[in-house]
Amino acid sequence: MSKQITICGDLHGKFDDLLVILHKNGLPSAENPYIFNGDFVDRGKRGLEVFLILLLCFIAIPGAVYLNRGNHEDIIMNQRYGFIREVQSKYKKNHEKLLKLIEGVYRYLPLGTIINNKVLVVHGGISDSTDLEMIRSLDRGKYASLLRPPLSDSSAPGSEVINKVEWKQKL
Numbered sequence: 001m002s003k004q005i006t007i008c009g010d011l012h013g014k015f016d017d018l019l020v021i022l023h024k025n026g027l028p029s030a031e032n033p034y035i036f037n038g039d040f041v042d043r044g045k046r047g048l049e050v051f052l053i054l055l056l057c058f059i060a061i062p063g064a065v066y067l068n069r070g071n072h073e074d075i076i077m078n079q080r081y082g083f084i085r086e087v088q089s090k091y092k093k094n095h096e097k098l099l100k101l102i103e104g105v106y107r108y109l110p111l112g113t114i115i116n117n118k119v120l121v122v123h124g125g126i127s128d129s130t131d132l133e134m135i136r137s138l139d140r141g142k143y144a145s146l147l148r149p150p151l152s153d154s155s156a157p158g159s160e161v162i163n164k165v166e167w168k169q170k171l
């Protein structure tokens, strides 16, 4: 088990900042793990590079990197804050396919990381009305965007209400 863990927030497409952090604080490893606490993309020019390097670390170095979903890991946010334009300009032919894949990855990013069963790290913090048990029980793959509630996939009475209550917990 590592002695320390580094929590890093809101890179927002600043690839140079990521490199400086890794240079000064050391490359991610099981002994030097990082939590990247969401908002990898939008605003900066190199969101794709940031996100791909983080995903690569996640896959290539087990236990080195934990990735939380921020409010910008959301395809509708990306339309407003620049990441869609970035991907379109870098991948003129394949941007649609790539963005579909990215949307799929967003759905499976966890909302939070728990350190030593004591500290919960989430991008937006929690409020008085946050129901941690409900968050634990969420099927996170259901949510492509926090800005639009999911369509109810059941015609059972009340199912849409439940979905909206669940969805609100994520805001």
Ligand SMILES: [Mn+2]
Pocket (backbone or CB within 6 Å): 010, 039, 072
């Ligand atoms: Mn942010």
